[in-house]
Amino acid sequence: xxxxxxxxxLVWMVLGPLTMGFLLIQAFDKVGFAHSxxxxxxxxxQWGIILFIFFPISIGLMIFGYYAWKGEYxxxxxxxxx
Amino acid sequence: xxxxxxxxxLFMSETLPKNNIFxxxxxxxxxxxxxxxxxxxxxxLAVIIGHQLFPEDAGASALINTLAIFxxxxxxxxxxxxxxxxxxxxxxxxYTFLLxxxxxxxxxxxxxxxxxxQSIGYAAxxxxxxxxxxxxxxxxxxxxxxxxxxxxxxxxxxRGFFTSWIQTTATLGxxxxxxxxVITKNVLGVDAFADWGWRIPFLLSILxxxxxxxxxxxxHESPMFSKLKAEGNVSKNPLKESxxxxxxxxxxxxxxxxxxxxxxxxxxxxxxxxxSFLENTCKLDFNDSRYILLWGIAFATPFFVIFGAWSxxxxxxxxxxxxxxxxxxxxxxxxxxxxDDTDTxxxxxxxxxxxxxHKREQIDGTQDSLxxxxxxxxxxxxxxxxxxxxxxxxxxxxIHPAKEIIKDKILxxxxxxxxxxxxxxxxxxxxxxxxxxxxxxxxxxxxxIRYTSxxxxxxxxxxxxxxxxxxxxxLIASFSGSTPLSGLxxxxxxxxxxxxxxxxxxxxxxxxxxxx
Numbered sequence: 001x002x003x004x005x006x007x008x009x010l011v012w013m014v015l016g017p018l019t020m021g022f023l024l025i026q027a028f029d030k031v032g033f034a035h036s037x038x039x040x041x042x043x044x045x046q047w048g049i050i051l052f053i054f055f056p057i058s059i060g061l062m063i064f065g066y067y068a069w070k071g072e073y074x075x076x077x078x079x080x081x082x
Numbered sequence: 083x084x085x086x087x088x089x090x091x092l093f094m095s096e097t098l099p100k101n102n103i104f105x106x107x108x109x110x111x112x113x114x115x116x117x118x119x120x121x122x123x124x125x126x127l128a129v130i131i132g133h134q135l136f137p138e139d140a141g142a143s144a145l146i147n148t149l150a151i152f153x154x155x156x157x158x159x160x161x162x163x164x165x166x167x168x169x170x171x172x173x174x175x176x177y178t179f180l181l182x183x184x185x186x187x188x189x190x191x192x193x194x195x196x197x198x199x200q201s202i203g204y205a206a207x208x209x210x211x212x213x214x215x216x217x218x219x220x221x222x223x224x225x226x227x228x229x230x231x232x233x234x235x236x237x238x239x240x241r242g243f244f245t246s247w248i249q250t251t252a253t254l255g256x257x258x259x260x261x262x263x264v265i266t267k268n269v270l271g272v273d274a275f276a277d278w279g280w281r282i283p284f285l286l287s288i289l290x291x292x293x294x295x296x297x298x299x300x301x302h303e304s305p306m307f308s309k310l311k312a313e314g315n316v317s318k319n320p321l322k323e324s325x326x327x328x329x330x331x332x333x334x335x336x337x338x339x340x341x342x343x344x345x346x347x348x349x350x351x352x353x354x355x356x357x358s359f360l361e362n363t364c365k366l367d368f369n370d371s372r373y374i375l376l377w378g379i380a381f382a383t384p385f386f387v388i389f390g391a392w393s394x395x396x397x398x399x400x401x402x403x404x405x406x407x408x409x410x411x412x413x414x415x416x417x418x419x420x421x422d423d424t425d426t427x428x429x430x431x432x433x434x435x436x437x438x439x440h441k442r443e444q445i446d447g448t449q450d451s452l453x454x455x456x457x458x459x460x461x462x463x464x465x466x467x468x469x470x471x472x473x474x475x476x477x478x479x480x481i482h483p484a485k486e487i488i489k490d491k492i493l494x495x496x497x498x499x500x501x502x503x504x505x506x507x508x509x510x511x512x513x514x515x516x517x518x519x520x521x522x523x524x525x526x527x528x529x530x531i532r533y534t535s536x537x538x539x540x541x542x543x544x545x546x547x548x549x550x551x552x553x554x555x556x557l558i559a560s561f562s563g564s565t566p567l568s569g570l571x572x573x574x575x576x577x578x579x580x581x582x583x584x585x586x587x588x589x590x591x592x593x594x595x596x597x598x
Contacts, residue, residue, distance in 0.1 A: 004586060008586060050550075057542065061335075061339065064332075064336070067332045073332070073336065073587045076589045
């Protein structure tokens with residue numbers, strides 16, 4: 001199980017940047033589709049908020065993967081204060 | 083019991099009679115229920131609020147709406163979790179969740195008092211936006227406080243059971259908001275409700291909040307926090323200790339990716355996407371789609387407590403993950419049934435009664451007119467629907483027929499109850515993932531940073547991943563080659579990821595002594 005935890009850690013580390021890339025492509029795509037100025041501003045605002053919140057989450061997924069790869073989750077604490 | 087100096091502290095769960103413990107649960111749950119009610123009535127009445135308080139200029143309205151929906155849900159809620167979580171770990175649970183209740187109740191009441199856009203112009207939508215952001219902030223701080231407060235009063239073998247009462251409040255808040263809206267609308271009539279009656283659910287909130295504040299004022303601080311404070315062990319910087327300390331931060335990440343992320347999408351799919359799908363994709367009647375949800379919620383709500391209590395016996399992990407797995411497996415078949423059973427092309431129209439109303443209106447500023455024919459069709463099965471045909475009649479170029487729209491479908495009784503059953507099943511999955519999660523989160527973190535540490539993954543999981551279900555589902559539906567079921571790939575994908583992470587990394591072991 002510990003091998004699987006570590007191996008999947010690499011997957012999560014890769015998934016983080018892939019998610020960021022996918023979201024960036026979607027954002028450019030949708031802003032490009034907007035016809036009027038106000039629609040473009042609205043789409044930029046929507047996607048700006050999504051990128052603003054999802055980039056840190058994606059970085060969090062990479063850190064989670066890094067911790068998993070380093071074996072931080074091999075043995076979880078038995079007690080909340082540990 | 084423990085003694086420090088000349089003070090004696092009692093663990094309430096060890097010494098207080100049962101009815102006092104239920105007072106703790108009641109006071110916490112009532113306030114949280116009201117907060118959810120306040121948050122949902124805005125969403126449920128968004129269209130009417132848009133007409134009354136927003137400019138008719140579609141562009142400006144869209145911008146303000148975007149900020150109200152996106153910023154309140156996705157940025158302000160997690161931010162509220164950090165602000166009030168920190169406060170709760172510094173000054174205590176009781177006063178922090180009193181503050182969130184006052185902010186939420188006050189802002190909801192004030193939304194009900196905002197004059198229309200016609201009266202005060204742009205001040206109206208700006209006030210709505212500010213108050214909506216305060217609502218998001220308050221909600222971000224409320225849940226963690228209530229869950230922590232109850233858990234810190236609960237005996238170690240009943241933490242899941244006691245906190246599960248807090249878990250019922252989100253669903254009951256939705257139930258209450260839908261119920262109040264439907265009753266107010268039916269009593270006042272559609273026109274009066276759209277004109278001024280929509281304010282009643284907002285104004286009503288203040289009564290509920292005053293009662294809840296009165297009850298909460300009488301409650302004592304959490305015994306574990308009191309002990310920590312008496313010993314001088316309160317965290318000096320909860321944010322730093324939560325997110326700068328690797329041992330805690332890695333648990334925050336695990337809670338987010340292995341539990342709350344999947345729980346959030348299951349929650350929003352079962353209770354929001356389902357209703358929106360029935361109304362907008364299946365074109366069910368406004369009331370019918372809400373009645374189905376109300377019945378589903380009424381039947382399923384007790385299971386929050388059942389699964390919460392069960393998690394005290396067998397652990398939290400597998401109950402939550404089973405809820406996710408069942409969602410992954412059954413979402414597409416369930417929504418396919420919704421589509422098939424509401425497809426008028428598959429209904430026997432030879433047994434139908436028809437009645438058509440015709441209307442012709444001049445289009446402003448032109449000599450052209452709009453011709454509308456609404457045909458009400460009633461089938462022998464008991465089902466009915468409206469066929470709406472709108473044609474533009476141009477003086478210069480003749481008739482431009484538009485595509486016929488079928489809407490306001492009312493289901494025959496057996497299908498109605500079949501849909502109630504399918505919604506019940508989805509909310510049952512919500513109770514599986516959501517019932518034990520407060521106890522699960524509380525047990526992951528130490529007392530001095532518990533409020534901060536558990537609030538953030540909870541609100542990212544629910545507010546961001548869950549709250550994005552309608553947006554991402556619509557986004558996926560805009561891809562070429564998509565079908566009405568394509569939007570489900572988002573909750574299925576996120577739940578699958580969370581299920582894998584949860585299965586491999588989470589422990590099923592309960593922390594029996596959180597009173598560190």
